[in-house]
Each structure stands twice: as structure tokens, then as C-alpha cells.
Amino acid sequence: MNSKTVAQLLSQNETLQDVSVKGWVRTFRANRFIALNDGSTINNMQCVVDFENFDEALLKRVTTGAAIHVIGELVESQGKGQSVEIVVKTLEVLGDSDPETYPIQPKKHSFEFLRENAHLRTRTSTFSAVMRLRSSLSFAVHKYFNENGFNYMHTPIITGSDAEGAGEMFKVSNLDAKNPPLNEDGSVNYKEDFFGKETNLTVSGQLEAETYAMSLGKVYTFGPTFRAENSNTTRHLAEFWMIEPEVAFMDLDGNMDLAEDFMKSVLGYVLENNKEDLEFLDNRLLQEEKTKPQAERSTMSLIEKIKFVVDNNFKRVSYTEAIDILRNSKPNKKKKFNYIIEEWGADLQSEHERFLVEKHFKCPVILFDYPANIKAFYMRLNEPDHEGRETVRAMDILFPGIGEMVGGSQREERLDVLKEKMKALDIDEKELWWYLDLRKYGTAVHSGFGLGFERLVMFATGMGNIRDVIPYPRTPQNAEF
Numbered sequence: 001m002n003s004k005t006v007a008q009l010l011s012q013n014e015t016l017q018d019v020s021v022k023g024w025v026r027t028f029r030a031n032r033f034i035a036l037n038d039g040s041t042i043n044n045m046q047c048v049v050d051f052e053n054f055d056e057a058l059l060k061r062v063t064t065g066a067a068i069h070v071i072g073e074l075v076e077s078q079g080k081g082q083s084v085e086i087v088v089k090t091l092e093v094l095g096d097s098d099p100e101t102y103p104i105q106p107k108k109h110s111f112e113f114l115r116e117n118a119h120l121r122t123r124t125s126t127f128s129a130v131m132r133l134r135s136s137l138s139f140a141v142h143k144y145f146n147e148n149g150f151n152y153m154h155t156p157i158i159t160g161s162d163a164e165g166a167g168e169m170f171k172v173s174n175l176d177a178k179n180p181p182l183n184e185d186g187s188v189n190y191k192e193d194f195f196g197k198e199t200n201l202t203v204s205g206q207l208e209a210e211t212y213a214m215s216l217g218k219v220y221t222f223g224p225t226f227r228a229e230n231s232n233t234t235r236h237l238a239e240f241w242m243i244e245p246e247v248a249f250m251d252l253d254g255n256m257d258l259a260e261d262f263m264k265s266v267l268g269y270v271l272e273n274n275k276e277d278l279e280f281l282d283n284r285l286l287q288e289e290k291t292k293p294q295a296e297r298s299t300m301s302l303i304e305k306i307k308f309v310v311d312n313n314f315k316r317v318s319y320t321e322a323i324d325i326l327r328n329s330k331p332n333k334k335k336k337f338n339y340i341i342e343e344w345g346a347d348l349q350s351e352h353e354r355f356l357v358e359k360h361f362k363c364p365v366i367l368f369d370y371p372a373n374i375k376a377f378y379m380r381l382n383e384p385d386h387e388g389r390e391t392v393r394a395m396d397i398l399f400p401g402i403g404e405m406v407g408g409s410q411r412e413e414r415l416d417v418l419k420e421k422m423k424a425l426d427i428d429e430k431e432l433w434w435y436l437d438l439r440k441y442g443t444a445v446h447s448g449f450g451l452g453f454e455r456l457v458m459f460a461t462g463m464g465n466i467r468d469v470i471p472y473p474r475t476p477q478n479a480e481f
């Protein structure tokens, strides 16, 4: 007999003889009602046992966390809370679970505790819902690009180039750390290392994606990226997944259109396909909101927030306009910001980004045309503005509750301008000879962006800590599991 999943059985509305299902016991109430979950849905299957028909020793083994196999009759439920239930005929304990030590008790656990038990936390409703949503979003990402003519490209994880020009990478080496080969000046001789040069884990697949955009036209990457920045925040991971589309012949306006359409599409997908998980998380958040003071409570539920993003245009605002807004804002004038905005050219901190999206515009915002000197070398330089200030065709997409979700730009396609920029920043042309080749042979306008997948999952699930939307978070001082 083929076993069915709980999800399959719950969608049945007829009586069925001899259904078979396997899963883990959530609770066993009154020696009669087993709440069985197999991960296929947020809902449990109620399995009703008549204790007189079963061995007492067997029933004792039906404890929270145990794996069991049930065969019985699927009938319309007598009780409230479910449409169908199984009247158990055969019960087999596949794997016992010691109720004394099993960490996931049928009660509310803190997220901190569950993080320490991340190998079992998907046995809870919240984490199973989050991870099903993560999986679904990930499918929606591939679906969107596939339906829109993009090629999926696997960019290297080990790289010899530092795409963002930031000194925050993890080294990859198989040299003996205690006794590495040295140059005459005492520095490590990486010529003797595995790759014959210094290599790192990638911070972004962008530069390689650009090479494929300039031949395949539309490409995207979706893979792990690594940053060794020591930022212990609720929005940073040392290992996270990034989605990076890159498109030839597309300018910054096209890039903004693509990013907005893409995000609306994947969020729309989960609204359609993950209703029950979203409703569960919506309700969880509602309960959490109730514990906050009235003034701090969100006016929209989780599902309303997602619908709002899907149904409304993102606000597009230039950096220069944003600075004016921030300079004249209350928290700036009253010196409530930790970093007071005084001059054009200031880098925006997350407190400023959050003010713009949460207080001022109250919707996702695309900020564009940033000062050239606070952005990466590869971004396309604009003509100086009327005050002679230099900006680049960069864009960041800011989301309520999250802050920066997307960073992208039109790329500098002019060889001479790019070379000059690299020179000014002391970036070795020899390291990026292949990147410069793209500007020598058939160069063209092109653009792309990077979206932090976990930040998207945070938004879609309402989870407040990025550690709770990735199976096994890697953060400073933590690489358990």
C-alpha cells in the first residue's frame, strides 16, 4: 500500500478505506488523538485510536517526536478543527522519541532556543512554514527567469577577484596555516598555494555574470555568497544566497522595471501557492504584535503587507532628493539619528533607509544615482550634475521592515572611463583583464542587480531575524551543524 502525505489526505473529501500515512507525532492527547505531521503541510492529521484495541506498551511509545506509521480509514471528522481524520486500524512506531530529552516539546519555545536546536526546529509549525515558503520562493525565482528568457548561470564560488572591492572575504587555501611558504619579505607565498594565487570565497557572481550577459543576453545566478564582515545584526549572514540577473542592452530604468516586476512576481506566487503557511505566519505575527505597545504595532498584517507590495508601484527617488528629505526630516533636525545628515555625499545608514521607507514614503523605495565615491568601481558614471557633483547609475531597493533588499546598477561599459576609475581605486588591471576585454570587444550598455534571498524570505514570512530564514545560519562565532 502506498503511503499518502498528510497534505494529500487533507484535500480528500470522501471516505477512504485503508489509507496509509507516515510522520512524526506532534501530540498524543487523552490516549486517543494523535496529531500527526509529516512536513507536507502546516496542518496535522488527526489520527483517532481506540485504546482498547491496542497494546498499552505500544501506545506508551506514541510520544511527541516519535516517527509512526498509521493505517486506517479516512472519515469525516467528528470533532472541530479538521475536516477529515483517520480512524486507526494499524499503528506502528517506526522510531521512538524519548519524551524526557526531546527538545521540541508541545509548547512555545523561544527562537533563540530553537536556533540552538536548528536540526529539529523544522518540526515546529513556524519553522516548517518558513522553510516551505523559502522553497516555494526559490522555485518562483527560477520560474520567473525561465519564463522571461533568462539563462541560469552557475558562477564560481572560489574566485581570484574581489567584485565589490571590499576587504571582507574568506580566504581559500590549502597551505599549512602554521608553516606557510614565505617570500623573501616574509609575506605568504601564494604561488605555492593550490591555485597558484590568492583565492577567496565569492562575495558576488556579478562580474562573471556580466561576461555571460555579453554573449547570452539575459542571465541570472542564484547561489551562495560569502562575506566576512563582522556585523552581528538581524539582517546579515556570513553565508547567504544571492539572486543576480544581468542583462545586455538594458539601462538603469530597465533594471528598475525588471527588479520591481520580478519581486512582485515571486511574492505573488507565494500569495497564490502558500496560503495556509502564510495564514499561519500572519496569525503568529498578529499575536506577537499584541505584545507590543499600541504605537509600535504594525497597521498591516503580513498578508496585507505582501499584497501591498504586489499591488503598488515602488517609489523611485534619486539620492539627491532623498538627502533633501532626510536633511529636513524631524529625526535629523532633532538629532535623533545616530548619524546626522549634513552634506550631500553622506552614505546612508540603515536608520535613514528605514525612515524613508517606513515613515516618509511608507512603501518600497528605489533610490538611484548615488554619489560615485560611495559606490563600487563598476557602476556607470553619469554626467556631472548642475553643481558638478559626480554620481553613478546605481540603485538600491529599500523595503519596510528590512531596509536594503536589492543593490544594483547600470555597468560602466566605456573602457577608458572604467580604466580610469580602477586606477583611481588602485585596482590592478591585470587581475581583471577578462572584465576589461568585455569593454574592448563589442561593448554595450548593460545592467543587473543582486537581491539578498534571505531578506526576501524575511519579508515574505514576517520573521524578524535573518538567522531564522536559512536552515543553518553562519554568523560570527557560529558555524554549528
Ligand code: 4AD
Pocket (backbone or CB within 6 Å): 163, 164, 203, 204, 205, 206, 227, 235, 236, 237, 238, 240, 242, 244, 245, 404, 405, 406, 407, 408, 409, 448, 449, 450, 451, 452, 453, 454, 455
Ligand atoms: O548590495 P550588494 O553588496 O551588491 C552586490 O553584491 C552586487 N554585486 C549585486 C549586483 O549588482 N549583481 O548585495 C546585494 C544584496 C543586498 O542588497 C542585500 O539584500 C544582500 O545582497 N546582502 C546580504 N544579505 C545577507 N547578509 C549579508 N551579509 C548581505 N550582504 C548583502
Ligand code: MG
Pocket (backbone or CB within 6 Å): 396, 404, 406, 407
Ligand atoms: Mg548594497
